[in-house]
Amino acid sequence: MTTINKRQTLKSMVAALALAAGFAAPAAAQVTLRYAHVGSEGDIQYWYAEEFAKRVQARTEGRVKVQVFPNSQLGGAQETVDGVRSGAISLAHHEFASLSRLMPEMAAFAAPFIYRDGTHAMMATDPANSEIMKEMSEKLVKQANIRIVGRLYRGARQMTAKMAVYSPADLKDKRFRGVPLQLWTTMIKGMGAVPTPVEVAELPTALMTGMVIGQENPLTMINANKLYEVQSHVMLTGHMQNVLPVFINERSWQSIPEKDRAVVAAVAAEVGEETLKLGLEAEVKLIDELKKKGMTFITEKDGLKVDEFRKSVSAQVNTDFPTWAPIIARISAMK
Numbered sequence: 001m002t003t004i005n006k007r008q009t010l011k012s013m014v015a016a017l018a019l020a021a022g023f024a025a026p027a028a029a030q031v032t033l034r035y036a037h038v039g040s041e042g043d044i045q046y047w048y049a050e051e052f053a054k055r056v057q058a059r060t061e062g063r064v065k066v067q068v069f070p071n072s073q074l075g076g077a078q079e080t081v082d083g084v085r086s087g088a089i090s091l092a093h094h095e096f097a098s099l100s101r102l103m104p105e106m107a108a109f110a111a112p113f114i115y116r117d118g119t120h121a122m123m124a125t126d127p128a129n130s131e132i133m134k135e136m137s138e139k140l141v142k143q144a145n146i147r148i149v150g151r152l153y154r155g156a157r158q159m160t161a162k163m164a165v166y167s168p169a170d171l172k173d174k175r176f177r178g179v180p181l182q183l184w185t186t187m188i189k190g191m192g193a194v195p196t197p198v199e200v201a202e203l204p205t206a207l208m209t210g211m212v213i214g215q216e217n218p219l220t221m222i223n224a225n226k227l228y229e230v231q232s233h234v235m236l237t238g239h240m241q242n243v244l245p246v247f248i249n250e251r252s253w254q255s256i257p258e259k260d261r262a263v264v265a266a267v268a269a270e271v272g273e274e275t276l277k278l279g280l281e282a283e284v285k286l287i288d289e290l291k292k293k294g295m296t297f298i299t300e301k302d303g304l305k306v307d308e309f310r311k312s313v314s315a316q317v318n319t320d321f322p323t324w325a326p327i328i329a330r331i332s333a334m335k
Contacts, residue, residue: 031256032065033090033248036074036083038200042224044275044282045093045244046070048152051274052246055267060260066091076199077180085144090252093152093244096125097183102144106136107183108324111317112190112239113310114331118153121241122276124331125151128269132330140247147253150246150268154218155279157240159191160231161214162207164298167305168192168312177206177215182320187239190316191309204230218242219286220279228293235298237309246272 035053039045053066074080074089077098083089085102100107108114115121124130127137127148137148165171168191176193178184179200188195193214198206206212207230214231216239222228246268256264287297298304317324 030063030065031252031260032067033252034069034074034088035066035091036069036080036089037093038070038072038076038080039221040071040224042220044154044218044220044279045152046224047278048271048275049093051271052150052267055271056264059263059267064256064260064264072199072201076201081146084146084247084249087145087249087251089249091149091246091248093150093246095179095181095183096243096245097179097181099140099144099146099245099247100182102146103136103140105324105327106140107181108321108327109133109136109243109245109331110183110240111321111324111328112187112313114328115241118156118241118243118276118280120334121243122151122153122272124334125243125245126269127151127245128265130334132327141250145250146247147250148245148247149253149265150272151243152246152272153276153279154242154244155220155283156238157216157218157242158222159214159216159235159237159239160222160227160233160295161235162230162232163213164233164296165214165235166298166303167308171214174214175212177203177212183317186316186320187313190313192312200225203227207231216240218279218283219290220282223286223290223293228290228295231295233296233298234290235304236300237304237306239309239313 035049037045037049049068049070053068056064056066074083077094080089080092080094081098084092096110097107109125125133127133127150141147159165171191171193174193175196176188177198178188178195180197185195196212198212203215204225291297300306
């Protein structure tokens with residue numbers, strides 16, 4: 001073959017390859033979701049976000065990537081919700097009550113003393129199978145551009161203090177930390193204390209300095225945040241079954257290809273159910289672990305008047321949120 005023929009053949013091959021490349025199917029675009037939450041390592045909500053991100057990326061073969069920002073890196077409760085609404089944050093989880101500024105009745109799902117147990121709480125808040133939650137999620141999309149795609153279980157919330165507490169009377173005139181949301185102000189008031197809002201990142205300092213004498217959270221959080229260093233007693237009130245909604249900006253949701261949206265929803269449900277199992281198992285182990293770290297546990301057998309707290313808190317909730325009654329009735333009726 002002459003030099004000229006070789007050159008012509010090479011040009012033909014290059015042209016053919018270029019033409020083939022032009023007709024090749026474009027690679028699937030990658031969607032990156034920024035996932036924010038306030039949990040710290042050791043808290044079950046931290047595990048949820050990391051596991052969710054890992055499984056979504058694996059099962060979509062990298063088409064959907066989730067970047068997790070824990071420990072309030074992108075802000076506290078209000079900043080997180082505002083960020084998801086605007087789209088600056090794609091995805092987050094937080095208390096149901098954190099969504100109440102956008103849709104007041106959403107906080108009813110976090111109301112104290114309305115769930116029989118963790119299983120009941122997870123069933124009522126399932127965005128795929130709970131009729132009331134599906135209704136609320138669709139309404140939230142229309143009103144605030146936010147969709148609930150999952151939920152996770154953190155355990156029952158328990159009271160802690162630097163003193164023994166047996167009844168609401170013991171908390172009279174005492175400053176007690178609440179999540180900076182109206183529902184917590186109502187609940188802490190119903191518990192007999194002076195509600196004092198404190199963001200979770202500032203909580204250890206607030207307890208250490210005596211700004212507040214106590215707080216309430218799941219045992220996983222109490223242990224992960226080393227609150228045993230600044231609190232002496234745990235009161236097993238179990239006043240809330242702590243379920244957190246996982247919610248996404250609607251534009252971010254629609255930017256995910258339909259088949260991958262199904263994967264994201266399935267992973268959210270799957271990992272959520274695993275948190276229920278892990279949360280229930282952890283509660284048993286953590287009682288022993290926290291005892292070894294110096295905490296004293298007070299139960300109904302020790303004289304803890306859970307019924308007094310239930311009546312007092314429920315009365316305050318009914319006073320402050322009278323429109324919740326139909327929602328709470330539907331939740332209570334679920335079997």
